[in-house]
Each structure stands twice: as C-alpha cells, then as structure tokens.
Amino acid sequence: xxxxxxxxxxxxxxxxxxxxxxxxxxxxxxxxxxxxxxxxxxxxxxxxxxxxxxxxxxxxxxxxxxxxxxxxxxxxxxxxxxxxxxxxxxxxxxxxxxxxxxxxxxxxxxxxxxxxxxxxxxxxxxxxxxxxxxxxxxxxxxxxxxxxxxxxxxxxxxxxxxxxxxxxxxxxxxxxxxxxxxxxxxxxxxxxxxxxxxxxxxxxxxxxxxxxxxxxxxxxxxxxxxxxxxxxxxxxxxxxxxxxxxxxxxxxxxxxxxxxxxxxxxxxxxxxxxxxxxxxxxxxxxxxxxxxxxxxxxxxxxxxxxxxxxxxxxxxxxxxxxxxxxxxxxxxxxxxxxxxxxxxxxxxxxxxxxxxxxxxxxxxxxxxxxxxxxxxxxxxxxxxxxxxxxxxxxxxxxxxxxxxxxxxxxxxxxxxxxxxxx
Amino acid sequence: xxxxxxxxxxxxxxxxxxxxxxxxxxxxxxxxxxxxxxxxxxxxxxxxxxxxxxxxxxxxxxxxxxxxxxxxxxxxxxxxxxxxxxxxxxxxxxxxxxxxxxxxxxxxxxxxxxxx
Numbered sequence: 001x002x003x004x005x006x007x008x009x010x011x012x013x014x015x016x017x018x019x020x021x022x023x024x025x026x027x028x029x030x031x032x033x034x035x036x037x038x039x040x041x042x043x044x045x046x047x048x049x050x051x052x053x054x055x056x057x058x059x060x061x062x063x064x065x066x067x068x069x070x071x072x073x074x075x076x077x078x079x080x081x082x083x084x085x086x087x088x089x090x091x092x093x094x095x096x097x098x099x100x101x102x103x104x105x106x107x108x109x110x111x112x113x114x115x116x117x118x119x120x121x122x123x124x125x126x127x128x129x130x131x132x133x134x135x136x137x138x139x140x141x142x143x144x145x146x147x148x149x150x151x152x153x154x155x156x157x158x159x160x161x162x163x164x165x166x167x168x169x170x171x172x173x174x175x176x177x178x179x180x181x182x183x184x185x186x187x188x189x190x191x192x193x194x195x196x197x198x199x200x201x202x203x204x205x206x207x208x209x210x211x212x213x214x215x216x217x218x219x220x221x222x223x224x225x226x227x228x229x230x231x232x233x234x235x236x237x238x239x240x241x242x243x244x245x246x247x248x249x250x251x252x253x254x255x256x257x258x259x260x261x262x263x264x265x266x267x268x269x270x271x272x273x274x275x276x277x278x279x280x281x282x283x284x285x286x287x288x289x290x291x292x293x294x295x296x297x298x299x300x301x302x303x304x305x306x307x308x309x310x311x312x313x314x315x316x317x318x319x320x321x322x323x324x325x326x327x328x329x330x331x332x333x334x335x336x337x338x339x340x341x342x343x344x345x346x347x348x349x350x351x352x353x354x355x356x357x358x359x360x361x362x363x364x365x366x367x368x369x370x371x372x373x374x375x376x377x378x379x380x381x382x383x384x385x386x387x388x389x390x391x392x393x394x395x396x397x398x399x400x401x402x403x404x405x406x407x408x409x410x411x412x413x414x415x416x417x418x419x420x421x422x
Numbered sequence: 423x424x425x426x427x428x429x430x431x432x433x434x435x436x437x438x439x440x441x442x443x444x445x446x447x448x449x450x451x452x453x454x455x456x457x458x459x460x461x462x463x464x465x466x467x468x469x470x471x472x473x474x475x476x477x478x479x480x481x482x483x484x485x486x487x488x489x490x491x492x493x494x495x496x497x498x499x500x501x502x503x504x505x506x507x508x509x510x511x512x513x514x515x516x517x518x519x520x521x522x523x524x525x526x527x528x529x530x531x532x533x534x535x536x537x538x
Contacts, residue, residue: 107529198528263510346479356502357506359522360506360519364516365520
C-alpha cells in the first residue's frame with residue numbers, strides 16, 4: 001500500500017469502518033467510563049491478567065540496579081531487579097516477615113534487599129539470605145521465604161510483568177504481530193537519552209488512553225502548538241494514512257505535512273538532530289510494522305499496546321504514554337520521549353527543543369482530560385459519538401468490554417476488502 | 423548566577439546568565455515566573471546569536487565541552503524552553519494547558535554536561 005492508496009480512500013468515501021464492520025457504528029455508552037463496577041472488572045480481568053509494561057532495561061544496566069513500579073489498583077508495588085547473573089526479575093515489594101514494603105525509592109542500586117523493619121535481607125534473586133535472631137523463630141525455613149516472584153519478560157528492551165501466576169499467553173504470543181512487525185527498529189540505539197514526565201490525573205484511564213489514540217482532535221485542540229504539522233490543504237482534518245487492528249492491540253500512521261514551515265527555533269533544532277517528525281528516512285529500511293503503508297507523507301505511528309501503553313514510533317525517536325489506573329476517576333499518566341545519544345551541543349539543543357515542544361503539546365491534551373471527566377457524570381449525555389477516524393477508541397472499548405463481560409479469547413480481526421496489512 | 427563566565431565573543435550574553443540553569447525543572451520554573459516581555463527579550467537576544475553560538479559550541483563534543491562553555495550551552499537549552507511561549511502561545515504557560523507544576527519531570531535517562 002502506498003500513499004496513493006490513502007488518496008484513493010479519500011476519493012471514494014471508503015471508511016475505516018468498512019475494514020472492520022464487526023465493531024459497528026453505534027455511539028459509545030458513557031457509563032463505561034464512570035462505573036465503579038466496571039473499574040473492578042477491569043482490575044480483575046485485564047490488569048490482573050495481561051502483560052503490563054513497567055519500564056525499560058536501560059534503567060537497570062548493572063547487577064543490583066532496580067526500579068520500583070507501584071500498582072495501586074492491584075494493591076501492590078513491584079521491584080524490577082537485575083541480578084548478579086544479569087537476569088532481570090520481578091518481585092512483589094513485600095517482606096516475608098510481616099509484610100513491610102521493602103524498597104521505597106523509585107530506583108536505585110543495592111547489594112541486597114534489606115527490610116527497614118527488622119533487617120531481613122534478600123539476595124538480588126529474591127532468596128532470603130539473613131534473618132536476625134533466627135533461632136527465636138519457630139520452624140522457620142528460609143528456603144520457603146524468598147520474595148514472591150512475578151512473571152516477567154522483555155520485548156525489544158521493554159520490561160513487562162504479569163500478575164497472573166500462570167499467564168494464558170507468553171509475552172511474545174500476547175504481543176503477536178504488533179511485536180514481530182517492529183523487530184529491527186533500533187529501540188536500543190534510540191533509547192540512549194530520554195525525558196519523562198508524570199502526573200496524577202483526575203480522569204478515568206480509558207478517557208486518557210482515548211485522548212492519545214485518535215488524531216481527529218489534533219488540528220483543533222493543538223491549534224496553537226502544532227496547527228499544521230499533521231494537516232495540509234489536501235488533508236485538512238489530519239486523516240491518518242493507515243489504521244490496523246492487531247488483536248486487542250492496534251496501529252495507526254499519522255500523515256505528516258512535508259510543506260510545514262518551522263518556527264525559527266524549531267527550524268534550528270530540526271537542522272541539528274533528532275526530532276519527533278522527520279522526512280529524510282528511507283522507507284525500505286524500516287521494519288514492516290513501521291510506516292506500514294510505506295507512505296512518503298508519513299509522520300509517525302501510534303502502536304496501541306493493550307491495555308494501557310501507547311508506543312509512538314518515528315524514524316529517529318519514539319515516545320510512550322503509560323497509564324496506571326488508581327481509581328475509577330484517577331490515573332497516573334507517564335509520558336516518556338526517547339532519542340539517540342546526543343554527541344554534540346547542537347544535538348543536545350535539538351533534543352531539548354524536542355522534549356519541550358512534546359511536553360507542551362501533551363499539556364494541551366492533559367487539560368482536556370480533567371475537564372471532560374468533570375462533566376461526564378452529569379447524565380447530560382448517555383453516549384459519546386464516534387467519528388470514523390476514532391476507530392481505535394471504538395476498538396479499545398470493544399476489547400475492554402469483551403474481556404470484562406465476555407471473558408473470552410480475543411476474536412480474530414479480519415479486514416474486509418482491500419488495503420490490508422499484508 | 424551573574425558571575426558566570428562566557429567565552430569572549432559571547433560576553434554580551436552574560437547579561438542573560440540568570441537563564442543559565444542546569445535542569446528542565448529550573449528552566450521551566452524560570453519561564454513560568456517570567457513575563458512575556460522578559461521572555462521575548464531573552465528569546466530575541468539568543469535567536470540573533472543562535473547559529474553562531476551552536477557553531478562555536480559544536481567545536482567540541484558534548485563529553486568534552488569545556489567548563490567555561492557550559493553556561494552558554496545552558497542558555498541554548500533555555501531558548502528551547504521558552505521557544506513555544508514565544509512562537510506558539512504568546513504567553514509563558516501553555517494556553518489552556520494542564521498545570522505544568524503537576525506534570526513533573528520524572529527522570530532523565532542520561533548523564534554528562536548539560537544533562538538535566
């Protein structure tokens with residue numbers, strides 16, 4: 001499929017819906033975003049059962065390096081630790097003695113994990129090494145009192161954990177074609193530098209996810225910051241180049257305006273290094289899952305990794321949005337932008353501009369989320385109307401409702417007609 | 423920070439040395455605490471010298487950047503920080519944006535000069 005295929009779509013009035021009619025065209029019930037009962041079903045059937053992205057291997061390069069991911073929704077905290085054997089493991093951050101939270105820092109490095117309360121000490125592989133005054137316990141078997149492990153696996157440097165002791169799928173199976181089709185993208189090389197921001201947002205996690213998985217809003221919400229980046233005279237509404245469902249995951253490609261005239265500082269930054277949007281790529285060198293339509297008007301792809309990770313990939317950099325539900329109306333949102341290592345001051349300047357403009361653009365997104373959440377409980381509107389370009393919002397809700405109410409395996413997602421993923 | 427040294431040909435930029443701040447959090451706070459007039463003044467002074475400044479700094483790799491060049495480097499990062507305020511929003515804060523004080527820099531995954 002080339003850019004012309006999308007042009008042809010524009011001309012014929014063919015809709016993304018025609019590729020995925022099983023999703024229907026009905027409005028979306030607002031109640032799904034408000035219901036405490038629904039939130040609890042999501043906890044049990046989604047977050048306790050699926051592979052959850054918690055960080056990157058680059059955060060823990062050496063033995064004893066760790067980071068901690070608190071998962072308030074599941075009433076736990078998880079330690080991700082690199083062992084002396086270089087293996088990465090995950091443990092509940094809970095002492096075997098009387099349940100104290102072991103590591104309180106978000107990240108760090110240690111030789112052993114020692115509880116503050118009574119100095120029970122654990123090896124980096126979770127084995128219980130030392131118990132003070134051990135002889136005063138009753139039949140204490142240290143071999144049975146190691147840290148409680150969680151299933152952990154790594155995909156392209158992304159660390160995932162699964163709260164289910166016996167996951168239905170391996171991580172590779174779970175990610176499926178989304179995972180395999182990105183193989184070859186230089187995630188490692190493009191990860192050398194990163195900037196990350198986090199906020200607790202007073203909004204349902206699905207509302208936040210939806211905000212980042214449709215492009216219809218861009219020319220309007222972002223009219224001050226990036227009014228022309230993803231539109232053109234021929235594509236005034238930022239219609240996407242590509243839309244593809246991959247099981248419960250999905251991918252879409254944003255159109256980039258090649259005629260964009262940068263502002264002075266953006267232009268200076270663009271000349272000197274990495275940027276969120278570049279047009280000097282060779283499409284043939286990209287993995288099949290990057291710019292899948294092979295369009296020369298490509299900006300970047302949004303990969304929607306079920307349930308709560310958005311991975312946006314461009315040629316020279318990538319960024320993620322990660323959502324951790326806290327309560328039905330509260331979510332921890334973390335945005336992270338990754339670049340290759342800056343070698344020169346000019347590249348460092350360029351990347352800093354990339355960080356700042358990215359941050360300021362997503363601040364525009366962030367405000368909307370709480371404003372929306374503050375009124376959807378009014379009962380004024382029972383449904384949300386969905387535009388054809390908001391297909392991934394519909395798809396995400398379908399997957400969530402199926403897993404929370406049908407509890408079944410993901411359906412196949414055949415595309416009807418032409419313009420397929422092949 | 424007014425005592426910071428600048429390379430001789432950029433001595434005039436020492437007038438803006440209170441913008442030579444080491445972290446994004448500090449640069450962002452400075453932007454938010456400044457009037458648009460103050461931001462416009464800094465932006466204009468830096469933009470006029472930007473190509474010259476970056477060409478000068480690019481004599482060195484980032485790892486080998488001499489200490490006396492670090493404040494000048496940091497001024498370019500502050501220019502990046504204020505650019506959207508000048509070029510997009512025409513005010514310090516993101517127009518109708520989420521409160522930047524609640525969107526906290528969580529980590530920077532690299533080290534070295536001008537890392538923060």
